Amino acid sequence: MNGPEIWEQINVKLIAILRGITPDETPGIVTELLDCGFRAIEIPLNSPDPLNSIAQAVDIAKGYGACLIGAGTVLTSEDVARVRDAGGNLIVSPDINPEVVSATVAAKMASFPGVFTATEAHHAIRLGATGLKFFPASLIGPEGINAIRATLPGSTRICAVGGVGPKQFGAYRSAGVTGFGLGGNLYKPGASAAEVGEAARSAVKVFRDG
Numbered sequence: 001m002n003g004p005e006i007w008e009q010i011n012v013k014l015i016a017i018l019r020g021i022t023p024d025e026t027p028g029i030v031t032e033l034l035d036c037g038f039r040a041i042e043i044p045l046n047s048p049d050p051l052n053s054i055a056q057a058v059d060i061a062k063g064y065g066a067c068l069i070g071a072g073t074v075l076t077s078e079d080v081a082r083v084r085d086a087g088g089n090l091i092v093s094p095d096i097n098p099e100v101v102s103a104t105v106a107a108k109m110a111s112f113p114g115v116f117t118a119t120e121a122h123h124a125i126r127l128g129a130t131g132l133k134f135f136p137a138s139l140i141g142p143e144g145i146n147a148i149r150a151t152l153p154g155s156t157r158i159c160a161v162g163g164v165g166p167k168q169f170g171a172y173r174s175a176g177v178t179g180f181g182l183g184g185n186l187y188k189p190g191a192s193a194a195e196v197g198e199a200a201r202s203a204v205k206v207f208r209d210g
Helices: 004-007 028-037 050-064 078-083 098-106 120-129 137-149 166-174 193-209
Strands: 013-015 040-044 070-073 090-093 110-115 133-134 158-161 177-180
Touching: 004 070, 004 110, 013 158, 013 193, 028 050, 028 193, 040 050, 040 090, 050 070, 050 078, 070 078, 078 098, 078 133, 090 098, 098 110, 098 120, 110 120, 120 133, 137 158, 137 166, 137 177, 166 193
Parallel strands: 013 040, 013 177, 040 070, 070 090, 090 110, 110 133, 133 158, 158 177
Antiparallel strands: none
């Protein structure tokens, strides 16, 4: 099953963004997230030894069914290849780099490039991106996303990332958002697995209840 197919299968469309996580922290935190119901985990490449952490996360996730595990802050096609070689199937980038999106699509990994405008959104769709990462979502707001969504194909997958937490899920869902990336309100460097688990359980409950 390829990355885009897995995204469709996942019921809780929440991506845990673990910026700054270390390989030593990875097993405990990833296990806690998966136990809480998360099925998508992003480890940004500006984290310490990220490919090591991604490989560990991929191995842990094998016991949880279909999962998306991969990298964020992906800037080059070479980075895409390294994440693929570590077993990852998810690529999240801060911008629309045609080489990155094309390499991700060719590898049948899920591609979520960052967008902020209608022009960027349509460009990402034409490149074959799995979905759109509206970032920073808190600045464009649900009204802005809703206005842009009206111009997009009805099947477009939209995630809100940046300054959006469980309290805002409802408003963004009403604007057509189907997934959320959770960073600082879920994990910060040094957080314990128990702390991450508490935040994760709350987020999953709000998402499922919504």
